[in-house]
Amino acid sequence: MADSRAQYRSKYTLDRGMPGAFEGETVTRRHAINATAQGAGIVATAAFLLPALGFALAPVFKETEHRWEVVGTTSQFNEVTYLPVTITIEPNIGEAGKSTAYIRKRNPAIDTDIYDRHTQFIAISSRCAHLGCPVRWVEAAERFICPCHGGVYDLLGRRVSGPPPRPLDRFFTRVNGNLLELGPRFSVNSQLRRFSPRNPGEPLDGIGQYLYPARPGAMI
Amino acid sequence: MPKLPTPPVPGPLKEPPPRPDEIEGTGHPVEHAKHGGVSIVDWVDERTSLSGAARWMMFRKVPKGTNWFYTFGSATMFAFLSQAVTGVFLAMYYRPDPAGGAYESIRYVTNDVFLGQFVRGMHKWGSSVMVILVFIHMGRTFFFGAYKYPRELNWVIGVVLLILTMVMSFTGYLLPFDQRAYWATIVGVNINATGPLIGPYLSDFLLGGAEFNATTLSRFYAIHMLILPGAIAALIGAHLYLVAKLGTTAPPWQKADIKEDLRETQV
Numbered sequence: 001m002a003d004s005r006a007q008y009r010s011k012y013t014l015d016r017g018m019p020g021a022f023e024g025e026t027v028t029r030r031h032a033i034n035a036t037a038q039g040a041g042i043v044a045t046a047a048f049l050l051p052a053l054g055f056a057l058a059p060v061f062k063e064t065e066h067r068w069e070v071v072g073t074t075s076q077f078n079e080v081t082y083l084p085v086t087i088t089i090e091p092n093i094g095e096a097g098k099s100t101a102y103i104r105k106r107n108p109a110i111d112t113d114i115y116d117r118h119t120q121f122i123a124i125s126s127r128c129a130h131l132g133c134p135v136r137w138v139e140a141a142e143r144f145i146c147p148c149h150g151g152v153y154d155l156l157g158r159r160v161s162g163p164p165p166r167p168l169d170r171f172f173t174r175v176n177g178n179l180l181e182l183g184p185r186f187s188v189n190s191q192l193r194r195f196s197p198r199n200p201g202e203p204l205d206g207i208g209q210y211l212y213p214a215r216p217g218a219m220i
Numbered sequence: 221m222p223k224l225p226t227p228p229v230p231g232p233l234k235e236p237p238p239r240p241d242e243i244e245g246t247g248h249p250v251e252h253a254k255h256g257g258v259s260i261v262d263w264v265d266e267r268t269s270l271s272g273a274a275r276w277m278m279f280r281k282v283p284k285g286t287n288w289f290y291t292f293g294s295a296t297m298f299a300f301l302s303q304a305v306t307g308v309f310l311a312m313y314y315r316p317d318p319a320g321g322a323y324e325s326i327r328y329v330t331n332d333v334f335l336g337q338f339v340r341g342m343h344k345w346g347s348s349v350m351v352i353l354v355f356i357h358m359g360r361t362f363f364f365g366a367y368k369y370p371r372e373l374n375w376v377i378g379v380v381l382l383i384l385t386m387v388m389s390f391t392g393y394l395l396p397f398d399q400r401a402y403w404a405t406i407v408g409v410n411i412n413a414t415g416p417l418i419g420p421y422l423s424d425f426l427l428g429g430a431e432f433n434a435t436t437l438s439r440f441y442a443i444h445m446l447i448l449p450g451a452i453a454a455l456i457g458a459h460l461y462l463v464a465k466l467g468t469t470a471p472p473w474q475k476a477d478i479k480e481d482l483r484e485t486q487v
Binding site for chain 1: 318402403406411423428
């Protein structure tokens with residue numbers, strides 16, 4: 001008996017004897033007003049919600065800026081050990097925007113990796129590949145050691161011990177006259193293959209490079 | 221359909237108070253002033269019917285065996301209220317400026333402002349107290365089986381409140397902007413980044429860019445003082461509504477109270 005009710009409730013407003021109905025009209029005024037009011041509400045809400053969301057999410061897609069920063073003269077670095085230099089990661093916020101890089105001259109005897117063959121200097125980021133604490137170069141042990149969770153890296157920045165999932169990040173270097181300049185950061189996997197810069201804690205070996213995609217705004 | 225009996229009203233509230241024009245006596249101003257409070261409450265209640273809601277909320281029936289373990293929810297709420305009030309006053313002095321202003325404003329509150337160290341201490345230690353109380357309250361609910369039907373939704377709201385409290389602690393930790401705050405936030409954001417697929421985007425969203433930058437601190441400050449308190453207050457309202465609506469559970473060791481003379485009809 002379900003369709004007897006459907007027959008009784010015709011879709012035409014005229015058949016239903018509604019005041020002001022005319023031939024062929026199916027949408028009742030109540031429906032029209034309802035749809036208009038709710039549609040207006042949705043438009044009004046979207047008008048402030050979508051721009052606000054885009055405003056908050058925009059930094060994720062912003063292109064990272066490339067800056068080259070002079071860190072010293074080429075003659076001040078050697079092949080044997082690392083020298084720390086202070087670099088500016090983010091200008092205008094004082095000490096909070098500073099970081100440390102460790103630099104030495106490339107030594108063909110140990111830096112045998114093919115990706116390094118055109119570089120004259122090795123610049124290692126002090127940002128631990130585990131969770132971003134600052135590692136320091138310990139001369140006596142010839143290791144980078146992280147104070148937070150015990151990450152240890154060798155002379156090439158490869159993990160020796162502790163929780164880090166990949167080697168220490170590096171910086172592009174270039175020589176300008178007799179000045180050494182540091183450029184953008186890049187990440188490497190355990191074979192020292194280069195990737196666009198990743199956050200600490202993200203492995204780059206095997207499936208890791210797909211589970212942790214590159215930043216949309218990264219230009220490397 | 222039978223109606224439930226109206227909730228019991230305590231003695232002092234049973235007799236309706238005399239209206240101001242019914243007050244017997246000398247008509248002395250003191251006589252009127254005595255009933256001033258009553259007439260103001262009456263005036264509001266006539267226009268809002270709030271007394272019904274208040275009675276519904278305050279004079280609920282609670283099961284036999286209700287004890288001090290049942291107070292941790294209220295304790296957590298008062299911890300939140302304390303955080304809200306002290307937080308508002310701290311916001312009058314705080315400056316989310318990463319180039320040194322944030323640290324300096326906190327130093328000023330701690331060392332120079334009258335009772336500043338006390339109010340900041342309340343906020344700082346109160347945050348730990350709130351987290352501890354949330355977990356005790358959660359444990360009580362779990363071990364008393366108070367999350368079971370029909371209270372599952374209240375458990376879910378409680379879990380969301382727990383997560384929001386954690387986000388509150390995380391965003392608040394950066395604000396003093398000393399070495400500990402800075403490095404703890406770096407580590408915390410990078411822990412977020414280790415989530416597969418969405419992790420890198422989440423950390424960029426939190427930092428407002430690829431690196432810790434000029435907007436990160438104000439972003440954390442806005443989340444900490446504008447977004448989260450509103451969300452937590454609204455969810456506490458929903459949580460409390462469901463508590464009053466569904467009632468509380470008896471402790472698990474409480475046995476059903478069976479009247480012996482009725483036992484035959486029950487079988």
